Amino acid sequence: MRAVVVTEPGGPEVLRVMEVPDPVPGPDEIRVRVEYTACNRADIMQRLGGYPDPVRREHEILGLEYAGRVESVGDRVTRWSVGDRVMGIESGACNAGFVVTHERLAMPVPLALADDEMGAVPEVFTTAWDALVAQGGLTSGRWALVHAGGSGVGTAAIQIARAIGARIAVTCSARKAEACRELGADLVLERSPADWASALKEAVPDGVDVVLDVIGGEEADRNLRVVRPQGTIMQVGLLGGPTATVSTGLILTKRVHWIGTTLRNRPIEQKIAAVQRFCAEMLPLFDSGALRPVIDRVVDVDDVADAHRHMEADLNVGKILLRM
Amino acid sequence: MRAVVVTEPGGPEVLRVMEVPDPVPGPDEIRVRVEYTACNRADIMQRLGGYPDPVRREHEILGLEYAGRVESVGDRVTRWSVGDRVMGIESGACNAGFVVTHERLAMPVPLALADDEMGAVPEVFTTAWDALVAQGGLTSGRWALVHAGGSGVGTAAIQIARAIGARIAVTCSARKAEACRELGADLVLERSPADWASALKEAVPDGVDVVLDVIGGEEADRNLRVVRPQGTIMQVGLLGGPTATVSTGLILTKRVHWIGTTLRNRPIEQKIAAVQRFCAEMLPLFDSGALRPVIDRVVDVDDVADAHRHMEADLNVGKILLRM
Numbered sequence: 001m002r003a004v005v006v007t008e009p010g011g012p013e014v015l016r017v018m019e020v021p022d023p024v025p026g027p028d029e030i031r032v033r034v035e036y037t038a039c040n041r042a043d044i045m046q047r048l049g050g051y052p053d054p055v056r057r058e059h060e061i062l063g064l065e066y067a068g069r070v071e072s073v074g075d076r077v078t079r080w081s082v083g084d085r086v087m088g089i090e091s092g093a094c095n096a097g098f099v100v101t102h103e104r105l106a107m108p109v110p111l112a113l114a115d116d117e118m119g120a121v122p123e124v125f126t127t128a129w130d131a132l133v134a135q136g137g138l139t140s141g142r143w144a145l146v147h148a149g150g151s152g153v154g155t156a157a158i159q160i161a162r163a164i165g166a167r168i169a170v171t172c173s174a175r176k177a178e179a180c181r182e183l184g185a186d187l188v189l190e191r192s193p194a195d196w197a198s199a200l201k202e203a204v205p206d207g208v209d210v211v212l213d214v215i216g217g218e219e220a221d222r223n224l225r226v227v228r229p230q231g232t233i234m235q236v237g238l239l240g241g242p243t244a245t246v247s248t249g250l251i252l253t254k255r256v257h258w259i260g261t262t263l264r265n266r267p268i269e270q271k272i273a274a275v276q277r278f279c280a281e282m283l284p285l286f287d288s289g290a291l292r293p294v295i296d297r298v299v300d301v302d303d304v305a306d307a308h309r310h311m312e313a314d315l316n317v318g319k320i321l322l323r324m
Numbered sequence: 325m326r327a328v329v330v331t332e333p334g335g336p337e338v339l340r341v342m343e344v345p346d347p348v349p350g351p352d353e354i355r356v357r358v359e360y361t362a363c364n365r366a367d368i369m370q371r372l373g374g375y376p377d378p379v380r381r382e383h384e385i386l387g388l389e390y391a392g393r394v395e396s397v398g399d400r401v402t403r404w405s406v407g408d409r410v411m412g413i414e415s416g417a418c419n420a421g422f423v424v425t426h427e428r429l430a431m432p433v434p435l436a437l438a439d440d441e442m443g444a445v446p447e448v449f450t451t452a453w454d455a456l457v458a459q460g461g462l463t464s465g466r467w468a469l470v471h472a473g474g475s476g477v478g479t480a481a482i483q484i485a486r487a488i489g490a491r492i493a494v495t496c497s498a499r500k501a502e503a504c505r506e507l508g509a510d511l512v513l514e515r516s517p518a519d520w521a522s523a524l525k526e527a528v529p530d531g532v533d534v535v536l537d538v539i540g541g542e543e544a545d546r547n548l549r550v551v552r553p554q555g556t557i558m559q560v561g562l563l564g565g566p567t568a569t570v571s572t573g574l575i576l577t578k579r580v581h582w583i584g585t586t587l588r589n590r591p592i593e594q595k596i597a598a599v600q601r602f603c604a605e606m607l608p609l610f611d612s613g614a615l616r617p618v619i620d621r622v623v624d625v626d627d628v629a630d631a632h633r634h635m636e637a638d639l640n641v642g643k644i645l646l647r648m
Contacts, residue, residue, distance in 0.1 A: 248540045248559060248566060249566035251584035252561070260578060
């Protein structure tokens with residue numbers, strides 16, 4: 001099969017689209033012919049050498065999510081038949097012609113979604129839902145704050161918050177503000193160095209219940225200022241760097257829960273548990289129309305380097321898909 | 325009644341033992357004649373002006389815990405009779421002749437405890453159990469790390485961890501090491517600037533499951549280094565100062581839960597819920613002998629300033645009680 005391989009750490013130019021051996025499914029696994037996969041920030045970090053796939057493979061293949069059709073099934077598989085549309089998250093190796101996955105880790109594709117749209121769902125909607133709802137405890141009536149509202153995770157988070165009856169504030173760059181408003185954000189704040197924290201405290205004086213932060217760095221301390229007592233800060237990424245100086249006094253007196261989370265490093269039973277709950281709680285909302293994938297662009301896999309450049313320049317609103 | 329009153333922020337010399345009006349119980353409340361109360365670090369912070377009692381009172385009376393006998397009961401009280409031995413935690417005003425409290429917030433005193441011993445139980449055992457077990461999830465087979473092992477909370481934490489089948493490492497100053505070992509600590513580490521984190525990583529290479537930290541400051545980042553993936557850091561105090569620079573990358577990749585907690589600021593229903601569960605899970609262990617109060621000294625209330633000086637000099641192992 002063809003796959004996007006990193007042979008040495010570096011810029012987008014180190015990416016190679018090359019032939020590698022097809023993966024072989026075990027008895028509880030299915031093999032999926034990938035039609036659409038996607039670029040994520042984690043792929044860029046992995047390309048730079050900073051965020052390795054925990055699974056050791058012969059080739060270091062990028063890609064955390066896939067969508068396509070079941071091509072073959074293992075002996076013990078009962079949930080899927082050849083030809084079914086499936087999508088899912090993996091710890092890596094999804095920018096590839098085939099993905100092999102446990103049958104319970106794959107998700108059915110809602111009928112309402114077109115083939116390209118299914119490629120824009122797994123990673124960002126699972127991440128946003130898991131952080132905001134499953135771990136963060138967001139419910140109707142509560143406020144979320146999400147940084148990078150125009151990103152893939154941000155555009156998913158806005159829709160999820162609206163769909164469950166919560167309210168949501170986002171930070172974003174000025175050029176993404178309109179898109180965030182159109183998706184339903186209740187409050188769109190220009191991101192730092194603008195003083196978004198003061199603006200948010202004025203609009204939501206009691207503080208927000210859950211923060212979903214992909215940035216960290218200087219935003220970490222502002223998160224502590226705007227979260228309400230007993231609120232939760234979900235740290236999902238660290239685009240702002242790997243350290244931060246924070247007011248631990250606010251952690252203590254507000255009784256904050258500051259929780260780091262990644263999907264990639266979880267053992268399979270935790271991934272399956274999250275995915276199964278996501279399927280029950282979120283997938284019906286794609287068919288109802290409450291959730292819809294936000295696609296910035298679809299790029300042929302041979303142009304994966306361009307896709308990386310586009311994401312690194314922070315030009316995308318929503319997902320950058322790769323067509324296999 | 326007599327009470328320890330702070331009339332202005334300052335050193336131990338600002339403390340006044342003076343006559344103030346007796347508190348009046350409501351229909352669901354009891355009035356307790358206090359026999360023993362205690363000094364806690366929070367009292368020192370409150371005396372310095374930095375940690376106010378959330379309840380507004382005519383006089384600012386110190387004291388987070390009491391033990392004594394029921395003196396009178398409100399009309400709707402069913403759980404207590406005059407003369408019963410009770411003990412408990414409050415948001416303040418326990419360094420006093422009487423305490424008024426909700427009948428469900430008061431705890432019965434285990435038979436095995438002498439009158440002075442009951443004064444050494446409420447705050448430190450509740451705090452240590454709530455942080456380690458109720459919130460931190462410590463169970464048999466797991467490792468805890470507790471800073472300030474010789475403190476009131478530390479000496480309680482060591483015993484609780486042992487009693488439930490967990491293992492426990494503590495940091496402390498050299499002069500408190502022997503006391504920590506005698507109480508049952510599995511690993512006693514000299515505290516910073518000694519390199520306790522490397523020593524702990526060598527002894528417990530997979531990392532500790534729960535950290536109970538009353539210090540923060542420079543220890544905050546070390547906590548992140550020694551906690552295991554998906555472990556929990558309970559921030560219970562900040563003797564090391566109100567800010568810290570930390571490796572947020574470790575929060576993320578280890579999926580750490582960093583949780584701030586105080587008992588004082590909780591609304592009454594949360595306090596009662598914690599206390600009732602503590603009564604069920606921990607009080608029987610005083611009668612079985614698995615837990616015992618650790619009393620550094622008993623000081624007459626008129627000498628409360630001396631008690632504060634002793635605590636500020638970090639000379640105590642276990643509780644400093646005040647006899648009313």
